[in-house]
Amino acid sequence: MAARAGDASPLSVSELGIHVSRTAALASSISKYTYQSGAVKPDAVKVPTHMQRSKRNDKVRTVDLLEMPGHLIRRLQQIAVEKFQSALEQAGYDLTPVQFAALVTIEGHPGLAQATLANLIAYDRATIGGVVDRLIQKGHLQRKVSNKDRRARELKLTAFGRSTLRKATPLVIEVQRIILSGLDTPEQRAFMKLLRKLTAATDDRTRPRWTADVAD
Numbered sequence: 001m002a003a004r005a006g007d008a009s010p011l012s013v014s015e016l017g018i019h020v021s022r023t024a025a026l027a028s029s030i031s032k033y034t035y036q037s038g039a040v041k042p043d044a045v046k047v048p049t050h051m052q053r054s055k056r057n058d059k060v061r062t063v064d065l066l067e068m069p070g071h072l073i074r075r076l077q078q079i080a081v082e083k084f085q086s087a088l089e090q091a092g093y094d095l096t097p098v099q100f101a102a103l104v105t106i107e108g109h110p111g112l113a114q115a116t117l118a119n120l121i122a123y124d125r126a127t128i129g130g131v132v133d134r135l136i137q138k139g140h141l142q143r144k145v146s147n148k149d150r151r152a153r154e155l156k157l158t159a160f161g162r163s164t165l166r167k168a169t170p171l172v173i174e175v176q177r178i179i180l181s182g183l184d185t186p187e188q189r190a191f192m193k194l195l196r197k198l199t200a201a202t203d204d205r206t207r208p209r210w211t212a213d214v215a216d
Contacts, residue, residue: 080179087171093164094138098123098131100172103140103157103165111154113146122203140164 065071084097095103101121106112109120118128132155135141140161146152157165180188 076179080175083175083178084172087175088168091168091171093168093171095164095168099135099140100165100168102131102135103161104169106141106155107157107162107165110156111146113152114143114155117155135161 081097084100088095088100098121102117105117105120109116112120114128114132115125117123117132118125123131132141132143136143139158142156142158143153144156146154180191183191
């Protein structure tokens with residue numbers, strides 16, 4: 001895995017997959033938000049020349065998908081998920097990138113609430129329950145009533161969940177290395193720095209902001 005710019009410590013094992021996934025979702029929703037919220041007026045947006053409508057026939061000019069960040073982000077996210085699932089399935093582990101991110105986060109914050117988990121891994125609160133339920137069914141998690149608040153449910157890894165996470169983590173780290181293998185070390189650092197910056201800059205336009213201490 002690539003080291004962070006100005007920091008010799010390695011990246012979080014789930015950071016790259018989360019950033020790419022979140023940025024892919026942001027790329028498809030940011031345009032809709034901008035116009036509906038009134039944050040930016042249509043006439044204030046500078047449209048690239050190759051995406052402008054022709055004045056003669058009012059038809060959209062042909063665009064190059066390889067020049068569109070949203071398309072490339074989506075494609076990279078597809079590649080990241082494909083490589084992740086392939087590596088874990090070959091090793092006999094039944095985990096998705098989101099489930100792995102959940103296990104990593106709960107391991108670092110034992111007893112956290114389900115809603116908090118959704119915020120920490122930038123996942124929809126409405127559907128995080130399904131992720132947790134599947135991890136419980138697989139024997140990786142346990143959910144119990146909080147001693148502090150009887151309405152809250154606390155999440156903790158089981159012994160099997162900790163064992164699975166410990167064994168799967170090296171595979172996931174290797175996947176991150178493969179994803180970035182087309183870049184040299186300085187390029188990897190620059191890419192991760194820009195990816196974190198872009199995610200942080202646009203995330204608060206669509207959902208509650210992913211705080212810097214979590215992203216980094």
